[in-house]
Amino acid sequence: MKITSAKVIVCSPGRNFVTLKILTDEGVYGLGDATLNGMEKAVASYLENYCIPSLIGRDPRNTEDIWHYFYRGVYWRRGAVSMTAVSAIDMALWDIKGKILGTPLYNLIGGKSREKVLVYCHVNGKETGEVTENAAKAIENGFRAVRVQCGVPGVGHAYGVQKGSRAYEPAHRGIPREEYFDTSKYLNFIPSVFEKARQVLGSDVHLLHDVHHRCTPVEAARLAQELEPFHLFWLEDPVAGELQEGLRMIRKISTTPIAIGEVFNTIYDYTTLFSEQLIDYVRMPICHGGGITHLLKVFAMASVYHINSGFHGATDLSPVNLAASIHFNMAINNFGIQEYMPHQEEVNEVFTINYVFKDGFLNIDDTPGTGVDIDEKAAAKYPYEMARLPVNRKMDGTMFNW
Numbered sequence: 001m002k003i004t005s006a007k008v009i010v011c012s013p014g015r016n017f018v019t020l021k022i023l024t025d026e027g028v029y030g031l032g033d034a035t036l037n038g039m040e041k042a043v044a045s046y047l048e049n050y051c052i053p054s055l056i057g058r059d060p061r062n063t064e065d066i067w068h069y070f071y072r073g074v075y076w077r078r079g080a081v082s083m084t085a086v087s088a089i090d091m092a093l094w095d096i097k098g099k100i101l102g103t104p105l106y107n108l109i110g111g112k113s114r115e116k117v118l119v120y121c122h123v124n125g126k127e128t129g130e131v132t133e134n135a136a137k138a139i140e141n142g143f144r145a146v147r148v149q150c151g152v153p154g155v156g157h158a159y160g161v162q163k164g165s166r167a168y169e170p171a172h173r174g175i176p177r178e179e180y181f182d183t184s185k186y187l188n189f190i191p192s193v194f195e196k197a198r199q200v201l202g203s204d205v206h207l208l209h210d211v212h213h214r215c216t217p218v219e220a221a222r223l224a225q226e227l228e229p230f231h232l233f234w235l236e237d238p239v240a241g242e243l244q245e246g247l248r249m250i251r252k253i254s255t256t257p258i259a260i261g262e263v264f265n266t267i268y269d270y271t272t273l274f275s276e277q278l279i280d281y282v283r284m285p286i287c288h289g290g291g292i293t294h295l296l297k298v299f300a301m302a303s304v305y306h307i308n309s310g311f312h313g314a315t316d317l318s319p320v321n322l323a324a325s326i327h328f329n330m331a332i333n334n335f336g337i338q339e340y341m342p343h344q345e346e347v348n349e350v351f352t353i354n355y356v357f358k359d360g361f362l363n364i365d366d367t368p369g370t371g372v373d374i375d376e377k378a379a380a381k382y383p384y385e386m387a388r389l390p391v392n393r394k395m396d397g398t399m400f401n402w
């Protein structure tokens, strides 16, 4: 069996997506998600100009060797752009493997450890009352876990909080917007939001919060400690993760569980975090963290340290990635939770999906491979338009140093 060609499909049904399609001499093809929010064309170019020419003629069943070829065989290893490309190649090859063996992806990586996957949704609002009302509605709609974000008095725009009634989307068309944030106002305010949320929502629902790396270690430690009475499921990205040792201070001071890694892309971003048990959940998604082949190794190592999965699943990761994440979560023992933000309606015109949300869980069917397909004609109706994530400054204009 041989790879005969591959193409990169860039489209924008409401937001930009990059999809890699690998075709074989047996007529079977596989899909991988190569979307990197705000850097779509960089990944598309790396795939088209450097990776695809070396893929042609290889046996797509050799997932381990091909992964090492594109990771260790390349002099300039790691980095978000190249790892997104490696991930997309790997996902597409596992999709092909499932299709030729006639079995869903989860069967290739351990079978079912569970029947369905617990998810959390996003809830936010401009002020505490709106947030708790929205959270109550999400719980009524079946969610058992909600991520709570709230506007902060005195801060014009808190990242992670949607504006107006449009669906939440952090990237904006054109060059990056510059936004302003005040960590001290944020730290003074956020514990009161969770106090109110617990009063209104009770203790059964899982509450999560995303700091989006906007604290220094000592600020994050204070926040984790002050949130302890409200028993969060996790506090996400409390600090920027480049300095793994920065997590030590948070751990020493608080028992609030910590999730990190949506911007990480290899196991080497986690070595200190795992071996010193500084975190509880791994956020690195399949489409940025080296695909199925690499994440199987990451989660084997994580399980030694009692660390679970909590994959990134915002809407800037395509349905191909979400389906692969559900399969992965079904199979591994150390599953924690999956982030789930339903995609906009137009996305479903382009991608055919095989998963469904019910009563707080995502369920996936047993279509061979990953089970998601792309309609290229529909994709062509939505051409790419540049959109970038914002840049952040302190209130006095200084670039943030987190």
Ligand code: KDG
Pocket (backbone or CB within 6 Å): 037, 170, 210, 212, 262, 312, 313, 314, 315, 316, 339, 389
């Ligand atoms: O592209 C960036 C978004 O995916 C990110 O801001 C969303 O932090 C996020 C999350 O936890 O979903």
Ligand code: MG
Pocket (backbone or CB within 6 Å): 210, 212, 236, 237, 262
């Ligand atoms: Mg996040």
